[in-house]
Amino acid sequence: MSQTLGTWVDGAVASTVPADDRGLQYGDGLSETIVLRGAAPRFLDAHLARLARGCSRLGIVFTAWEALRTEVARIAGQAPPLAILKIIVTRGSGPRRGYAPDGTLEPRRVLMLFASPAMPADVAQGVSLRVAALRLAENPALAGIKHLNRLENVLAAGEPGHADHFESLLLDARDQVVCGTMSNVFAVRGGRLITPRVDRSGVEGVLRSMVLREAPGLGIPANEGSLALNELLAADEVFITNVRIGVVRARSVGQHHFPMKDIVPRLAAHIEALDA
Amino acid sequence: MSQTLGTWVDGAVASTVPADDRGLQYGDGLSETIVLRGAAPRFLDAHLARLARGCSRLGIVFTAWEALRTEVARIAGQAPPLAILKIIVTRGSGPRRGYAPDGTLEPRRVLMLFASPAMPADVAQGVSLRVAALRLAENPALAGIKHLNRLENVLAAGEPGHADHFESLLLDARDQVVCGTMSNVFAVRGGRLITPRVDRSGVEGVLRSMVLREAPGLGIPANEGSLALNELLAADEVFITNVRIGVVRARSVGQHHFPMKDIVPRLAAHIEALDA
Numbered sequence: 001m002s003q004t005l006g007t008w009v010d011g012a013v014a015s016t017v018p019a020d021d022r023g024l025q026y027g028d029g030l031s032e033t034i035v036l037r038g039a040a041p042r043f044l045d046a047h048l049a050r051l052a053r054g055c056s057r058l059g060i061v062f063t064a065w066e067a068l069r070t071e072v073a074r075i076a077g078q079a080p081p082l083a084i085l086k087i088i089v090t091r092g093s094g095p096r097r098g099y100a101p102d103g104t105l106e107p108r109r110v111l112m113l114f115a116s117p118a119m120p121a122d123v124a125q126g127v128s129l130r131v132a133a134l135r136l137a138e139n140p141a142l143a144g145i146k147h148l149n150r151l152e153n154v155l156a157a158g159e160p161g162h163a164d165h166f167e168s169l170l171l172d173a174r175d176q177v178v179c180g181t182m183s184n185v186f187a188v189r190g191g192r193l194i195t196p197r198v199d200r201s202g203v204e205g206v207l208r209s210m211v212l213r214e215a216p217g218l219g220i221p222a223n224e225g226s227l228a229l230n231e232l233l234a235a236d237e238v239f240i241t242n243v244r245i246g247v248v249r250a251r252s253v254g255q256h257h258f259p260m261k262d263i264v265p266r267l268a269a270h271i272e273a274l275d276a
Numbered sequence: 277m278s279q280t281l282g283t284w285v286d287g288a289v290a291s292t293v294p295a296d297d298r299g300l301q302y303g304d305g306l307s308e309t310i311v312l313r314g315a316a317p318r319f320l321d322a323h324l325a326r327l328a329r330g331c332s333r334l335g336i337v338f339t340a341w342e343a344l345r346t347e348v349a350r351i352a353g354q355a356p357p358l359a360i361l362k363i364i365v366t367r368g369s370g371p372r373r374g375y376a377p378d379g380t381l382e383p384r385r386v387l388m389l390f391a392s393p394a395m396p397a398d399v400a401q402g403v404s405l406r407v408a409a410l411r412l413a414e415n416p417a418l419a420g421i422k423h424l425n426r427l428e429n430v431l432a433a434g435e436p437g438h439a440d441h442f443e444s445l446l447l448d449a450r451d452q453v454v455c456g457t458m459s460n461v462f463a464v465r466g467g468r469l470i471t472p473r474v475d476r477s478g479v480e481g482v483l484r485s486m487v488l489r490e491a492p493g494l495g496i497p498a499n500e501g502s503l504a505l506n507e508l509l510a511a512d513e514v515f516i517t518n519v520r521i522g523v524v525r526a527r528s529v530g531q532h533h534f535p536m537k538d539i540v541p542r543l544a545a546h547i548e549a550l551d552a
Contacts, residue, residue, distance in 0.1 A: 004370070007295050007296075009295065014295070015294060016292035016293060016294055016295055017293060017300060019283050019290070019291055019293050019364075019386050020283075020291075020388065021300065024293060024300045024364070025426075026303070026424065026425075026426035026427065026429070027303030027424055027425050027427055028426070028430050031301075058430075059431075084373065086373070088300070091430075094280070097360065097362070097390050098433070099426065099430045099432075099457050100430075100434060100438060114373050134417050135415070136415070137414055137415035137477075138414075138449070139411070139412070139428065141411075142427055148302065148303055148427075149426075150301075150302035150425070151302065151304060151418055151425045152415065152418070153375040154298075154302050154367075154375045154377060155417055155418075157375035157376035157377070158335055158375075158376060182374065
């Protein structure tokens with residue numbers, strides 16, 4: 001359970017947003033979930049760069065980057081040693097009813113600070129995954145960015161069985177692996193990493209990008225590609241990533257178990273030790 | 277331009293919702309847009325039935341139906357002669373961060389009353405439509421219901437060219453017609469109506485259901501089916517529907533013009549005159 005420690009709307013302490021905000025009306029916005037560690041936001045530039053890409057893709061003209069950075073720094077400075085900061089940027093409020101975005105809208109930013117629950121100690125030994133029954137829809141216009149239309153994630157995380165596992169993996173309609181409900185997924189095959197492309201569905205996770213950037217420096221080639229479920233199950237090692245959990249080894253996917261090998265622990269330690 | 281005349285959250289006058297509402301966080305909820313005419317909600321039972329189907333599909337345990345009906349009646353009684361009431365039901369607020377829906381959540385309802393702008397007089401002569409560049413994703417888990425994940429509609433309505441037309445038609449990745457950004461679409465061929473199925477994408481509009489129910493009584497067979505763009509363009513007549521605009525003839529789709537014929541005006545007049 002995560003506890004809310006504070007909420008700020010457009011820089012002011014506030015626990016509500018106007019009901020006519022298009023984030024509520026249509027999911028017309030984006031989010032970032034940032035780890036605060038020792039009063040500093042991790043991977044902040046990567047998060048803000050993804051947020052900017054998302055705004056650009058949705059045509060949201062957000063310009064308050066300096067104010068946002070100032071607020072993030074101020075909140076991080078008053079946060080517990082380990083905390084989570086969620087940023088939402090929406091297209092803003094009305095004034096019109098209707099889908100068409102109006103160029104005069106003023107985007108709104110919502111920042112929420114949460115206590116970060118400690119990761120269970122046995123997570124480092126590996127976690128169990130399952131495959132969700134829900135299949136992800138494919139839409140290149142929405143893939144990759146972390147927009148607020150997340151009902152697929154909600155439905156998958158609400159499936160019977162999800163609570164018995166650490167995470168549920170999501171496939172597309174062609175049985176290709178895409179991601180988890182709140183994570184990206186990698187397979188290790190012959191010493192190389194492969195992670196599914198996120199150009200038709202899924203989210204381009206910040207920790208996924210860090211793994212793709214850092215692995216080659218450890219002598220581990222890493223690529224995006226297609227990854228069918230049977231290829232994932234045939235992998236030497238499998239791991240999932242997000243900024244809160246880091247690099248986490250999969251002990252099992254459904255009934256299939258993976259032996260403990262060495263690449264995932266090396267990567268996990270390296271990523272954990274990154275400064276930014 | 278629509279003007280907000282009032283907002284109520286869980287029955288109380290309020291213009292805001294908590295920032296941790298899952299409607300904002302994930303688009304985790306549903307909406308209905310109801311026409312109020314002469315202080316009475318049109319098609320209320322059909323709207324509430326669709327809302328109930330949506331709650332069921334998303335696993336939102338909404339039980340405040342009596343309170344909702346009472347509020348709708350009270351608001352309708354104080355509304356201008358022609359107005360729009362938008363209902364949003366979300367899964368509610370936290371308490372947890374994360375996608376998994378929590379069975380203890382208390383759904384939240386938001387009602388917003390809008391003035392209804394008069395329909396331009398020339399709409400009855402037919403409107404011009406275009407085909408959106410965006411292709412709808414297909415997800416049977418989300419199709420048909422009017423959930424709050426509406427970024428596809430927003431992006432299509434934001435395309436250059438949309439503002440020059442009354443509505444943009446949306447196709448799926450296989451070039452099948454699905455619906456408009458805010459309407460359903462019908463083709464008339466040989467005296468029969470066909471409207472695209474909405475079991476893989478699109479919304480099951482209340483006026484669409486009324487047309488399917490009423491047309492046979494006028495001697496016009498009506499069915500759901502698949503409708504490729506070239507089949508739509510080859511139709512005798514084309515029309516779009518939603519509860520606010522009613523049955524509206526398409527004068528053109530892109531460069532293709534349709535001559536004025538008789539079925540659409542008959543249907544439009546019949547639907548317009550329905551009591552509920």
